[in-house]
Amino acid sequence: MKPKDMKPHEVAKYLQAHPKFFNKYTNLLTELYVPHPHDDRVISINEHQVISLRDKNQTLQNKLLELIRFGEENDAISEKIHCLCLTLLTINSMDELLYELKLSLNDDFSIPHVALRLWNLSCNDTAHTEFTTTSEDVHTIAASLSQPYCGNHIADEIKHWFGEQSEHLNSYAMIPLTTTQSIGLLVLASPDAERFYAEMGNLHLKRLGDLVSAALTRYNQTIKTVEIDRSNELQT
Secondary structure (H helix, E strand, O other), rough: OOHHHHOOHHHHHHHHHHHOOOHHHOOHHHHHHHHHHOOOOEEEEHHHHHHHHHHHHHHHHHHHHHHHHHHHHHHHHHOOOOHHHHHOOOOHHHHHHHHHHHHHHHHHHHHHHEEEEOOOOOOOOOOOOHHOOHHHHHHHHHHHHHOOEEOOOHHHHHHHHHHHHHHHHOOOEEEEEEEEOOEEEEEEEEOOOOOOOOOOOOOOHHHHHHHHHHHHHHHHHHHHHHHHHHHHHHOO
């Protein structure tokens, strides 16, 4: 086969099969020119390798900076959840629990819209919107969630919890609240369609749900204890 008859892939295959080729023809490395990876110029192989290494190094640096940024964001969120945990440990009433929870979500986590509905609790106080009667469909949705849901669509009934603002909301996070049974649904919402998206990590949302569920359970058990004590007093 004449050299001019060789196909590009055959040349590549030949060089792969003969890795010592350039040991014999070292001068070719300084005489061969290849296209520049970023413009229309031609450059030497050595220069091309330098550029390639520089590009790879920049890519690695960008990935490292991204990992550092994610780490800092996770640390900040973890600190906020820790502070919320400490706050909820000090609550003495349902009013205080609901107020501190929404205040933290609005101010510390910068979540503009929060809706909460609760059921199956002894402290069923109709004075709170959170205890407004909800349909079995909502209970089924909450019970079916093994982890928080993030996305752009929720049931109309849940969307109506946000009142007049509902028409401006474009992304949601639904966080199931559970103890030994389903006790509620915490919903976060934003006008930003990318704030809560399907592929986002939900570890912190799950921890938030666990924390709120534990706080409600703790308060609920306190209510039960008080009710038992009062009942015993009446019997005596």
